[in-house]
Amino acid sequence: DVKVTQSSRYLVKRTGEKVFLECVQDMDHENMFWYRQDPGLGLRLIYFSYDVKMKEKGDIPEGYSVSREKKERFSLILESASTNQTSMYLCASHTPWGTGFYEQYFGPGTRLTVT
Amino acid sequence: AQRVTQPEKLLSVFKGAPVELKCNYSYSGSPELFWYVQYSRQRLQLLLRHISRESIKGFTADLNKGETSFHLKKPFAQEEDSAMYYCALSPLQGAQKLVFGQGTRLTINP
Numbered sequence: 001d002v003k004v005t006q007s008s009r010y011l012v013k014r015t016g017e018k019v020f021l022e023c024v025q026d027m028d029h030e031n032m033f034w035y036r037q038d039p040g041l042g043l044r045l046i047y048f049s050y051d052v053k054m055k056e057k058g059d060i061p062e063g064y065s066v067s068r069e070k071k072e073r074f075s076l077i078l079e080s081a082s083t084n085q086t087s088m089y090l091c092a093s094h095t096p097w098g099t100g101f102y103e104q105y106f107g108p109g110t111r112l113t114v115t
Numbered sequence: 116a117q118r119v120t121q122p123e124k125l126l127s128v129f130k131g132a133p134v135e136l137k138c139n140y141s142y143s144g145s146p147e148l149f150w151y152v153q154y155s156r157q158r159l160q161l162l163l164r165h166i167s168r169e170s171i172k173g174f175t176a177d178l179n180k181g182e183t184s185f186h187l188k189k190p191f192a193q194e195e196d197s198a199m200y201y202c203a204l205s206p207l208q209g210a211q212k213l214v215f216g217q218g219t220r221l222t223i224n225p
Contacts, residue, residue, distance in 0.1 A: 033213075058212070103164070106160065
């Protein structure tokens, strides 16, 4: 049973703070993703990583960076938090390519409030 | 450009009535399509995928390439079907990115 865990369920930060969101998966998946979930906008991809130290920008990367030093861990970094980054953040990992079994497994989410 | 559109933000039906959640997509190739669901206080999870041709919890979805649609249907809604539903598209190449629609919140009234 795949487990994707996120370090915090709720987080409150001040404008300008550096914020780290951590995600860990236990299925040895290569592909991991960070989304933000906003009402009426659905899920929007921030960044994804297809291997250790490999990353690519998603649709809304501005104001974010990521780190993937180990295969199981994918971190999202808000360099200087702003109020418009108040959102629900979801991490996901994906089953390996070529297995014919395509599914993304999601973490429980981190609700971030920037004041 | 890849895009998924769910035209209804909110959908409310009575228990026992049929349900249809609409999903339209735009993609130049042959995508794979999925429905994900998020029940209250639970994490987002896969409901069904087109490639499997499956029925999960009484839900089915048919890919109509002519209309570029992948609507989710259930003949008799149950109260436990109340949830947020997202349609998603994958190009089935590259890094397995998913493109999600805006989501539809389904409420089943008793």
